[in-house]
Amino acid sequence: MAESKPRETDLYVPVKTLLEDQGYTVKGEVGAADIVAVRGEEDPVIVEMKTGFSLALLHQAIDRQGMSDAVYVAVPRGSGRAFAVSLRKNMKLCRRLGLGIIVVRLKDGMAEILLDPAPYKPRKAPRKKARLLREFARLAGDPNTGGATRRGIVTAYRQDALRCLFYLDRNGPTKAAHVAEGARVEKARRLMADNHYGWFDRVDTGIYALSPNGCRALGDYADEIARIAAQ
Structure with a gap:
């Protein structure tokens, strides 16, 4: 029997349980937000859920940053190399955007925070910068059109x-x-x-x-x- 596709609603209870275990009061579909969690006088935690990483998910999460600094995206945890590569790239992107990431293992309903929201502080790569400038200096003229394939x-x-x-x-x-x-x-x-x-x-x-x-x-x-x- 084919495995059913995950739905956003499948993520709700695991994420709610994760946050409640940390002392939050959690409610779903509050205003424009999928999940809102409140604990004392702290900034509310807002979670936007999708069945996979997408621009729509990131756009929604960025919009919620106008309401709180503590904004997470939640997606199902996949398996295999393709998911691992995608997750690594999306963690890098979310770190730059100041967003947190929660993944949900649907087979047992376990939710895990992989990344907390924080202001982005870019790490400089002096070796890469030096290599870039060396290539720039060595390249005679401007032989390539920007945006061309490699x-x-x-x-x-x-x-x-x-x-x-x-x-x-x-x-x-x-x-x-x-x-x-x-x-x-x-x-x-x-x-x-x-x-x-x-x-x-x-x-x-x-x-x-x-x-x-x-x-x-x-x-x-x-x-x-x-x-x-x-x-």
């Missing part, structure tokens, strides 16, 4: 490979040290040895030439090569 994006690494490609096309098989100097690519030896794009062939110790794929790349990237060469 496939075919011209990175600083690809530009270095194109510089080596162009140098070998003009000079034939060449020692890696000479390519590094002539193409102005400090790590030319490593780049051609790794041969990430399949553009290079090692024809002797430390000597590289264009592969058949490299010859085709000269045509495929002719515009970018011309632009790099003109700089």
Whole structure:
């Protein structure tokens, strides 16, 4: 027999029980809110429920922040890798929005708070910032259209490979040290040895030439090569 789909109402009793165990008086469908919980003089706790994470759920929860700082979203706890990945991403989003998260295990009616509402304090990532700025500095010109798919994006690494490609096309098989100097690519030896794009062939110790794929790349990237060469 197929398992029935969860309903928002299936979440109510587990969430109500969770909050009552913490000393709250809980009522459902109060004004625009799915659940309101009150304890003494504290800010009311507001919970918005849906059968899964959605923009509609987040929009509703954000609206409720005008009434209280203690706003949670409640969803059923799923299983498997897909749910785990989705939950991790949505926890990050809710943390940024200052929302809490409650998950409900429907098979036994257990509700659990995974995230409490709190003002968002962004954690800086200096290494990522430094890497971003290094890529910005290394990238010659502005070869990409913002918003394009990652496939075919011209990175600083690809530009270095194109510089080596162009140098070998003009000079034939060449020692890696000479390519590094002539193409102005400090790590030319490593780049051609790794041969990430399949553009290079090692024809002797430390000597590289264009592969058949490299010859085709000269045509495929002719515009970018011309632009790099003109700089």
